[in-house]
Amino acid sequence: MKxxxxxxxxxxxxxxxxxxxxxxxxxxxxxxxxxxxxTDLPADFMxxxxxxxxxxxxxxxxxxxxxxDSIHVDLEASLETITKLYERERELIDQEKQFMxxxxxxxxxxxxxxxxxxxxxxxxxxxxxxxxxxxxxxYSEFVExxxxxxxxxxxxxxVYRKTDLLLRQPFSExxxxxxxxxxxxxxxxxxxxxxxRIAEATGADPDKPWVLLSFTxxxxxxxxxxxxxxxxxxxxxxxxxxxxxxxGIHSLSRNLASFTDIMASVDYVITKPGFGIVSECIxxxxxxxxxxxxxxxEYPVLVDAxxxxxxxxxxxxAELYAGDLERALTDAKNAxxxxxxxxxxxxxxxxxxxxxxxx
Numbered sequence: 598m599k600x601x602x603x604x605x606x607x608x609x610x611x612x613x614x615x616x617x618x619x620x621x622x623x624x625x626x627x628x629x630x631x632x633x634x635x636t637d638l639p640a641d642f643m644x645x646x647x648x649x650x651x652x653x654x655x656x657x658x659x660x661x662x663x664x665x666d667s668i669h670v671d672l673e674a675s676l677e678t679i680t681k682l683y684e685r686e687r688e689l690i691d692q693e694k695q696f697m698x699x700x701x702x703x704x705x706x707x708x709x710x711x712x713x714x715x716x717x718x719x720x721x722x723x724x725x726x727x728x729x730x731x732x733x734x735x736y737s738e739f740v741e742x743x744x745x746x747x748x749x750x751x752x753x754x755x756v757y758r759k760t761d762l763l764l765r766q767p768f769s770e771x772x773x774x775x776x777x778x779x780x781x782x783x784x785x786x787x788x789x790x791x792x793x794r795i796a797e798a799t800g801a802d803p804d805k806p807w808v809l810l811s812f813t814x815x816x817x818x819x820x821x822x823x824x825x826x827x828x829x830x831x832x833x834x835x836x837x838x839x840x841x842x843x844x845g846i847h848s849l850s851r852n853l854a855s856f857t858d859i860m861a862s863v864d865y866v867i868t869k870p871g872f873g874i875v876s877e878c879i880x881x882x883x884x885x886x887x888x889x890x891x892x893x894x895e896y897p898v899l900v901d902a903x904x905x906x907x908x909x910x911x912x913x914x915a916e917l918y919a920g921d922l923e924r925a926l927t928d929a930k931n932a933x934x935x936x937x938x939x940x941x942x943x944x945x946x947x948x949x950x951x952x953x954x955x956x
Contacts, residue, residue, distance in 0.1 A: 598631060599703025599955050602696075604713040605636035608661020610813065611873025612728075613638045614856070615766065616708050617646035618784040619727065622948035624648045630952065633700065635713070645851045657682070658689060659710035659732060666814040668869050668890060668914065672739060679749055686752075690716045697722060703955035711756035718759050723954045725762045727947065729769040729872055730895055733757060738894050762954065764947050767939060768872060768902040770894070779950060781943035785876035788857030795854060795862055799847040801832040808926065809834045809859065810846075811868040821920030822846070828922060834863060857881070865929055867912065867922065870899035875907070879939060884908040884929040888917045906939050908932040 601623065605616045613636065620632060625648070635656035636643065643653050660679040663671045682689075693716035697705065705717035709728035717724035733753035739746040754774055757763075763775035767783055796803040808831045817825075825833055826845030833846045836859060840848035849859055860866070860881045867886040868874045872895070878885040885907045890896045903909045910928035 598629070598701075600631040600633060600700055601704050601706065601951065601955060602633045602635060602700070602702050602713075604656070604658060604705070604707040604710055605634065605638060606659050606661050606708060606710055607637035607657060608659075609871060609873070610638070610642060611871045611876075612708050613642060614646060614873040615784050615876065616727070617643070618786070618944040619706075619947045619951070620651055621646075621648045622944035623951060624651060626945070626948045627952055630955070633702075641851065645855055658693075658712040661732070662735070662893070664814070666812070666816040668812075668815070668888065668917075670891070670893065672742065676739075676743060676745060680745070683749070683752065686712060690719065693717075694720055704951060706951055711753045714760050715756045718756070723761055723956055725764060725951060725954060726757065726760045726775060727764040727766065728772075729766040729898075731757050731770070731772055731774060733774060734770050734772070735894055762950075764950065766872070766943065768875065768895075768898055770898060779946075781947055782940035783876060783879060784943035784947070785873075785880035786857070786941075786944075787881045788855065788859070788861035788877075790861045791854040791858045792862045795834075795847075795849065795859070798853055799834075799849070801834070801847055805830065805832045806865065806926075807832045807834060807863040808865045808867060808922070809836070809863040810839070811836065811866050811874050812839055815839060815917075817841075817918060817920060821918060824920030825922060830923075831865075831926065834859070865926060867917070867925070870896055870903060872899065875899050875902055878903075879906045880941075884910070884932060886910045886912050886922075886925045886929050888912050889914045905937045906935045908934060 606612050632651045634653045637657040663674040665671050689712050693713050705722055705724045707713050707726055709726050714724045733750045736746050736750045757774045763778035765772055765778045765780050792803050822841050826843045835848045837850050860877045866878055866883050869890045870887050910925045912925035
């Protein structure tokens with residue numbers, strides 16, 4: 598039986614979360630089709646998201662951007678690292694061609710590295726991009742800062758133009774470099790509320806409002822962390838790997854509850870705008886408090902989605918990094934209901950198309 602291989606950038610958990618939604622929908626629609634995932638996202642993250650019998654292998658075929666923390670991008674380190682990666686471009690394409698031939702691959706899906714798509718194109722295997730942006734678009738912002746970025750804009754553009762199909766996700770740039778596209782509804786689904794279990798494990802008061810600081814890393818100083826820990830009107834949570842190990846802030850393991858279930862259990866989410874967390878807030882009907890995010894063209898697109906589909910409030914970086922959360926929490930409490938609702942069922946639609954594309 599022809600296999601599906603799904604490549605996921607390790608730039609951020611949002612790419613993994615949305616890809617897992619689609620992968621699980623494929624597995625549900627066809628329990629027998631062999632699926633291989635290639636990504637350098639953490640194994641425990643993938644294991645906590647995926648249904649059984651989906652094979653995950655390590656593999657890095659793009660960079661995305663290197664973050665100093667969840668808010669700040671390190672452009673110089675990003676450029677240096679992607680330059681080194683693309684010095685091996687031909688080697689990596691040939692490596693994936695051998696893999697695809699040996700594994701009897703019938704369709705290649707990428708969110709959204711170019712190298713695996715290029716390998717599939719050379720083998721004439723059906724190939725699908727699945728994202729709400731392309732790296733050519735993200736990197737185009739940096740060309741004025743350093744003209745060396747233009748090489749990578751061109752590299753991604755060249756491959757994307759030859760891709761058989763784009764499954765364009767919500768909150769998207771135009772992505773008109775892709776010759777053919779199908780738009781998807783929202784992929785994320787609501788979680789199951791686990792408040793009692795979390796309260797028993799952490800000692801958190803279930804009667805207080807619960808606030809999730811949803812960041813993989815957040816470089817706050819000791820004074821800011823202490824200020825957050827003394828906000829007594831709320832219970833404050835983070836999810837590992839973010840763990841400041843101070844009394845008054847509860848760090849949750851994904852083994853205790855899945856991230857989606859954690860989302861269903863809290864009352865407010867403080868975060869940077871990212872595709873995954875915005876989707877999760879919409880799916881779970883949670884107010885979102887969002888902060889500034891520089892050097893990322895996706896930011897205004899996601900802010901527009903937040904303002905359309907979520908109760909929301911804004912917290913400037915200065916307040917966030919000072920640990921001053923209470924004003925923004927009050928604003929979120931008083932925020933009006935969302936202006937619109939977004940259609941659901943994107944994962945199932947994507948799964949159906951991918952299965953049909955498989956030769």
